[in-house]
Amino acid sequence: MRAMVLDAASRSVRLECRAEPLPGPGQVLIRVAACAVCRTDLHVVDGDLPSPKPGVIPGHEIIGRVAARGAGAGRFAIGARVGVPWLGFACGQCRYCVRGQENLCDAARYTGYQIDGGYAEFTVADERFCFAIPDAYPDVEAAPLLCAGLIGHRALRMAGDAKRLGLYGFGAAAHIVAQVAAWEGREVFAFTRRDDAAAQHFARSLGCAWAGPSDAPAPEPLDAAIIFAPVGALVPAALRAVDKGGTVVCAGIHMSDIPSFPYAILWEERVLRSVANLTRRDGEEFLALAPRIPVRTAAEALPLEEAPAALARLRAGRVEGALVLVP
Secondary structure, eight states, rough: OOEEEETTTTEEEEEEEEOOOOOOOOOOEEEEEEEOOOOOHHHHHHOOOOOOOTOOOOOOOEEEEEEEETOOOSSTTOOOOEOOSSSEEEOSHHHHTTTTTTOOOOTTETTTTTBBSBBBSSEEEHHHHGGEEOOSSOOOHGGGGGHHHHHHHHHHHHHHSSSSEEESSSSHHHHHHHHHHHHTTTTTEEOOOOOOHHHHHHHHTOOOOOEEEEESSOSOOOEEEEEEEEOOOOHHHHHHHHHEEEEEEEEEOOOOOOOOGGGGGTTTEEEEEOOOOOHHHHHHHHHHHHHGGOOOEEEEEEEEEGGHHHHHHHHHTSSSSEEEEEO
């Protein structure tokens, strides 16, 4: 099969021919139909996440169909359409798993990082960590839901019932969260790079009440803010933008260092917290909710071989919505 493999020496991915993987006990073999390109993939390729499996195949927003089943796997029929997210395994027995926080499991393993992912024609996955995909979404449009949608959903829930919500960084996750928040009756404010007029227009087209540069003050005090951009300097900016008792949620898996800031902008019961990937419950909740809104994903399909170019575009911030690789 064709696969795009991480070449750690060059901090890029290259095309390689590999044997089709075999599903082990409890696993399914999936013929990949689409795999979205996530900023986390970029962090893996760039070395921001330090311990990938050697020669790993990146990609964790996977849509495909079950082609074979390993011993004991019976949750999905052959031919069933499934999605594979970032969380690929949790032990189910540690104190985090027992209390419903499997996303914090010390033994967790991640798709496209420690487990080969979806930048390939086939992949294998633990069937317990796969999701059934709503029929309303074609493959390319469904792929961004598997991380941008799921992490955005968890981050939005962490923000509480905020009526005025700021989104810092308007890419794949924010353009989905904005739709959910607007549907819930929230007022959404989008913060982008200063010169990114296209992203600001895109945000307004999705129902945002305001869109402007992230180094500008919010037009009115926010009840909560979610930071999707991996820029630590945005944390003090967001704290200054939220009102008393407000919450700032850091939604990325990696962020540059947060500069020091005065205690005064955290005081008055403001809350600063992070989101650590997702639980299966997050996935089930969001994939049931998305068709009801309905959430629409702005997805651009690219051939598998264009993965290096897709990552370069993401690195440069030249993406509205999501990029999706199609084998």
